[in-house]
Amino acid sequence: MKEIALEAHNLTVSYHRKPVLWNIDFKIPAGEIIGIMGPNGAGKSTLLKSIMGLVPASSGYVRIFNQNLKTQRKKIAYVPQRQSVDWDFPARVIDVVKMGRYTHTGLFRRFKPMDYEKAKSALEKVGMLAFAERQIAQLSGGQQQRVFLARALAQEAELYILDEPFAGVDAATEEALIKIIRDLKSQGKTMVVVHHDLQTCREYFSHLVFINARLVASGPTQEVFTEKNLASTYGGKLTLLSKMAELVAEKEFPVREKGSSEFKKSS
Amino acid sequence: MSFFEALFQNPSVQWVVLGTVGLAVLGSSVGTFNFLQKRSLIGDAVSHALLPGICLAFILKGNKDPLALLVGAFISGWIALLVIDLIQSKSKTKSDTAIAIVLSGFFGLGIVFLTLIQSSENANQAGLDAFLFGNAASIQKADLLNIAMFGSFILLSLFLGFRAFKALCFDKDFIAAGGFRVKLIQFWLSSITVLTICLGVQALGVVLMAALLITPAVAARAWTNKLGNLIFLSSGIGIISGFVGAWISYESPSMPTGPWVVLTASAIVLVSLVFSPKRGVVPRYFRQKANQKKIQSENILKALFHLEENSETASTGYSLKDLLSMRAFQRDQLVGALKALVRKNLLLEEDGTYSLSSLGRQKAGKVVRNHRLWELYLTQYVGMEADHVHEDAEAMEHLITPELEKELSKVLNHPEYDPHQRQIPGKHD
Numbered sequence: 001m002k003e004i005a006l007e008a009h010n011l012t013v014s015y016h017r018k019p020v021l022w023n024i025d026f027k028i029p030a031g032e033i034i035g036i037m038g039p040n041g042a043g044k045s046t047l048l049k050s051i052m053g054l055v056p057a058s059s060g061y062v063r064i065f066n067q068n069l070k071t072q073r074k075k076i077a078y079v080p081q082r083q084s085v086d087w088d089f090p091a092r093v094i095d096v097v098k099m100g101r102y103t104h105t106g107l108f109r110r111f112k113p114m115d116y117e118k119a120k121s122a123l124e125k126v127g128m129l130a131f132a133e134r135q136i137a138q139l140s141g142g143q144q145q146r147v148f149l150a151r152a153l154a155q156e157a158e159l160y161i162l163d164e165p166f167a168g169v170d171a172a173t174e175e176a177l178i179k180i181i182r183d184l185k186s187q188g189k190t191m192v193v194v195h196h197d198l199q200t201c202r203e204y205f206s207h208l209v210f211i212n213a214r215l216v217a218s219g220p221t222q223e224v225f226t227e228k229n230l231a232s233t234y235g236g237k238l239t240l241l242s243k244m245a246e247l248v249a250e251k252e253f254p255v256r257e258k259g260s261s262e263f264k265k266s267s
Numbered sequence: 268m269s270f271f272e273a274l275f276q277n278p279s280v281q282w283v284v285l286g287t288v289g290l291a292v293l294g295s296s297v298g299t300f301n302f303l304q305k306r307s308l309i310g311d312a313v314s315h316a317l318l319p320g321i322c323l324a325f326i327l328k329g330n331k332d333p334l335a336l337l338v339g340a341f342i343s344g345w346i347a348l349l350v351i352d353l354i355q356s357k358s359k360t361k362s363d364t365a366i367a368i369v370l371s372g373f374f375g376l377g378i379v380f381l382t383l384i385q386s387s388e389n390a391n392q393a394g395l396d397a398f399l400f401g402n403a404a405s406i407q408k409a410d411l412l413n414i415a416m417f418g419s420f421i422l423l424s425l426f427l428g429f430r431a432f433k434a435l436c437f438d439k440d441f442i443a444a445g446g447f448r449v450k451l452i453q454f455w456l457s458s459i460t461v462l463t464i465c466l467g468v469q470a471l472g473v474v475l476m477a478a479l480l481i482t483p484a485v486a487a488r489a490w491t492n493k494l495g496n497l498i499f500l501s502s503g504i505g506i507i508s509g510f511v512g513a514w515i516s517y518e519s520p521s522m523p524t525g526p527w528v529v530l531t532a533s534a535i536v537l538v539s540l541v542f543s544p545k546r547g548v549v550p551r552y553f554r555q556k557a558n559q560k561k562i563q564s565e566n567i568l569k570a571l572f573h574l575e576e577n578s579e580t581a582s583t584g585y586s587l588k589d590l591l592s593m594r595a596f597q598r599d600q601l602v603g604a605l606k607a608l609v610r611k612n613l614l615l616e617e618d619g620t621y622s623l624s625s626l627g628r629q630k631a632g633k634v635v636r637n638h639r640l641w642e643l644y645l646t647q648y649v650g651m652e653a654d655h656v657h658e659d660a661e662a663m664e665h666l667i668t669p670e671l672e673k674e675l676s677k678v679l680n681h682p683e684y685d686p687h688q689r690q691i692p693g694k695h696d
Contacts, residue, residue, distance in 0.1 A: 052444040073446035085438045089303065090494045099434055103445045107431040107452075135492045151441075 004066060005030040005159050005190040006051065011060035012256060013043070013050045018249035019058065020046050022241065026209050026218035030065070030158075033181060033191045035205035035221075037198070039234050042212040044194045045081065048163050052078050059256040064159060074103045077157035081164050082144045087136055093147055094132040097123055100154030122153035125180060142173030149177060159190045166195060178204060198230070213241055270517045280517060286406035287524060288509040289414045290467040291479060293421055295505030297463045298480030299487070299498050300425075300456055303436040308363065309348070309457075310480035312370040314464045314473040316347030318377025321398055321468075322384055331395065333409050337417075337465050344461040347373050374473075401472030403513065403524030414466050421459045425498075432456055433494055471525035479505065482532040489536075489543035508532040562665050563596075563604050568613060568631035569638075569664075570594050571623050584620030632692040633672075638664040639685035639692075640675045646686045647679065653686040 006028040013021040020043040028034050038044050049055040051062050053069050064072035077100070100122065101115045123129045126146040131139070139147065145165055152160055162181075166174045181191050181204075195201055201208065201221075208224050210216035210233040217224040217233075248255050273280040301310055320343020321336050328335040347369050354365040384395060397405060425432070431452045434442045443449045460480070467476040487500035512528030541548050570593040574585050587605075590596060605621055608614040613627035623631060638660045645656040667675070676682075685691055 049440070052440075053446075054440055054443050070446065076444075078441065078444035080438070080440050080444075084440060086305075089437045090488070090492050090497050091433070091437060092493070095433075095494075096437070099438070099441060102430075102434065102442065102447070107434070107442075107447060108427060137492065155445075 002029040002031065004028065005064070006192065007063040007066070008047075008051070009060050009063070011047075011050060011062065012058045013046055013055055014058050014248070014255055015046055015055065016249070017252065019245045019255045020213065021050070021211070022214045023060070024211065024215050025060075026215060028190065028192060028207065028209070028218075030190045031185065031188050032206045033185050033193065033204060034207040034209065035201050036192060036194045036209045036211065037196065037201060037233065038211045038216075039196075042233075044196075044211065045163055047211065048078070048161055048192075048194060051161060052076070058254075074155070075158040077152035077155040077160050079148050079152045079160065079162040079165060081167070082141070082148055087139065087144060089136065091136050092132070093123065093128060093134050093136055093139070094119060096136060096147055097132075097150045097154050100151040103155055118156065119150075119154045122150040123147075125153055125183075126150045127176060142169040145169050145173060145177065149180065153180075153184075157189070160184065160192065162191070162193045164194050164196070166197065201225070213245070270514050273517065280513075282408060282411050283403050283406050283517075283524070284510065284513045286411050286414055286470055287403050287513045287528060288506050289411075289418055290463075290470060290476075291483075291505035291509030291528065292502045293414075293418050293463045294467055294476065294479035295483035295487075295501040296425055296498050297421060297460050299484040299501045300432050300436055301460055302481055302484040302488070303494075304456075307481045308366045309351070310460065310464060311474075311477040312351060312366045312373075313344045313347055313461055314468055314477040315370045315377075316373035317344050317465060317468055318398060318473065319343050319373055319380055320346075322377055322380030322395070325384060325395060326380070333413055333469075336469070337413060340465040340468060341461055343373070344465060345458070348457055348461065397472070398468055399472055400523060401468070401470055401475055401525035403470045403516065403528075404520075406470050410469070417462055417466055421463055424455065424459050428452070428455060471528060475525040475529045478529045479508075479532065482529065482536055483508065486532065486536040486539040489539035489546045504532060504535050508535070558665075560604075563600065564608055564613075565630075565634045565665055566594060567596070567601070567604055567608060568623065568627055569634050570596075571614070571621065572628065572631035572635055575623065575628075584615070584617050584622040586620050590621070634664050636692045637667040637672055639689060640672065640679065640682070641667065642685050642687070643679055643682055643691075644675055656686065 004027050008024050008026050011021060011024040012019060013024075024047065036044050036047065046055060050057055051069075053062075062069060064076055069076070097119045098111065098115070101111065101119060105111060105115055120129060120132065123132055126149050128143065128146050128150060131143065131147075136144070136147065149162070149165065152162075160181075165177055169177070181193065185191055193205070195204065202225055205221055207219065208221050209218040210224065210229050212233050217226075217229040247253070268277070270280075274284060298310065301307060317340040320339040320341070322339075323343075324335045324339025325331060327339075351362075351365045351369050354360050354368065355362055360368075381395065394402065394405060431442075431447070434447075435449065435452050435456065439449055442452075464476050464480070467479065471479065483501040483504040484497070486504050487497050491497050491500055508528045508531040511531040512524045512526075515527045516522045516524040540546070542550065544550050567590065570590050571585060573593060574589060587598070587601065590601065591598065605614065605616075608627070609616050609621075612624055613630060614621050615624050641660040641663045642653075642656040645651045645659060646653050651659075683691060
């Protein structure tokens with residue numbers, strides 16, 4: 001078996017007290033392009049945030065290259081949804097991309113010429129070098145997405161986690177983005193992409209993870225892209241599961257009891 | 268003695284001016300980050316919430332030792348911030364409500380303490396109510412020292428933490444994902460915000476100190492898109508406001524400093540929002556006016572182009588009546604616009620009739636070309652019916668840039684005829 005880039009073990013995550021992911025359990029092989037698929041509200045973004053340590057897990061854990069997340073920060077680059085920031089912020093394109101170097105330079109050390117070069121070459125890869133000095137407020141949606149990807153590229157990670165990079169971008173941008181993603185794969189990087197278009201998912205991804213509040217299936221695309229899996233992912237929510245989630249939030253019960261976890265914290 | 272003479276000779280005037288200007292710089296530079304974080308009201312809440320801390324410090328200490336009051340104010344301000352966060356995270360109360368509750372609650376408590384102190388006949392209590400409205404004239408050497416000492420710490424913090432604060436304001440999740448301690452950065456920024464307010468509250472008062480945190484940043488944002496410039500410009504606006512405030516209250520001693528500082532800053536905001544080139548209301552009005560003018564003159568050129576196109580024989584010129592038959596121009600506007608076009612050598616006038624100059628024909632041809640290309644694009648690519656595309660093309664023809672025109676022409680495979688089988692004029696470069 002190939003090296004495991006990302007493992008979610010028995011992950012349960014709540015958002016505003018309400019459990020949105022139950023016992024998610026999957027392994028992602030290194031060097032592949034993996035799609036995370038599921039309907040709106042399935043918890044895809046929450047899963048990514050939990051992987052990045054932005055939302056605490058109620059139970060379970062995430063391992064990156066078989067290590068604790070804390071030791072692997074430099075190796076994992078996150079591309080949030082582009083709507084998650086205010087693009088009217090006073091910054092130039094290059095300023096945003098330079099943030100990708102922070103995991104290497106820290107927040108206080110001066111940038112070396114090499115860091116500038118890497119930021120610029122990241123911009124070049126996404127075809128935005130000519131826009132380096134442009135204000136981010138002047139960018140179109142597709143350009144914003146390219147800048148976000150460039151910021152992750154500047155980090156020179158091994159594992160890239162992209163939240164809906166194709167949402168609301170034009171066809172040309174989607175094509176350019178998938179080309180970059182494939183290039184990275186051919187360099188041995190692991191690309192995890194949240195996606196919701198079933199039309200293109202077989203073409204884009206060699207592995208799929210289907211989730212809808214719980215894990216439906218995960219594995220190589222040919223094996224898991226089945227009618228049965230699609231039906232249970234997209235065939236509406238599990239009513240009882242979502243009823244229980246609402247009850248947990250309403251009654252303010254914990255979603256996991258203390259000391260019940262079989263997993264011992266060690267890494 | 269005039270203000271400027273006093274500025275060089277009278278140390279107490281120097282203290283007031285230096286103090287006010289220093290506070291203005293601190294408030295406006297720290298405030299810029301709060302403004303960018305969309306936490307503008309936090310400053311307001313914190314400055315109101317300092318009052319109980321100040322009063323308690325006074326009660327415990329028995330006099331108005333500036334350092335003791337500063338410590339009291341700082342603790343009180345921090346507790347207020349924590350309470351706001353607690354209310355938001357532990358109950359379903361929204362942020363604006365939490366801020367409003369804490370602001371009024373703490374301020375009420377402060378007023379109660381203040382009243383208690385005032386009725387206790389403590390000889391030292393005189394002037395404690397300066398915290399409500401501020402009293403810049405009371406800035407002493409000891410206050411100035413505090414401002415200088417803590418102020419340098421605040422500015423140094425901003426300088427060192429610039430990258431961290433910028434990233435925090437723009438994309439908190441991204442730096443958290445990078446493993447940086449976002450809570451610590453936020454704590455640091457909040458702390459220097461509270462400290463700034465504490466330093467300024469005695470000289471400028473609670474309401475005005477809060478305003479100084481936000482107003483210069485808003486004004487500066489109208490003029491610049493660069494974060495570095497924003498902070499410098501915002502500080503500059505702060506300095507001007509501080510200086511003007513000190514000046515006015517020197518010239519007429521009945522006038523308070525703080526309110527004049529803020530009024531000056533507010534006036535600058537107003538001017539900025541009205542006149543700044545990109546975001547101002549007035550420049551936008553002129554831009555729209557210029558657009559209207561461009562549309563009208565292009566429509567006239569186009570009308571003449573159509574008249575030429577439709578007529579069998581070469582005509583020497585067309586009258587106002589001919590033009591009015593082509594389009595519902597307003598007669599008096601049309602006359603003025605025609606004259607302007609003649610002046611620009613786009614039209615030729617002869618005995619009250621008008622014809623296109625070769626330059627004018629070129630320009631009109633471009634507009635007609637844009638119109639017909641767009642119509643073709645709409646029918647072929649957007650799938651609209653040929654009888655529905657005219658109105659849209661009427662508006663777009665004035666907007667299509669030469670680059671877009673090239674692209675359109677390429678996409679449509681350099682067409683010769685539009686959907687109505689009229690010839691598309693060639694590119695006249």
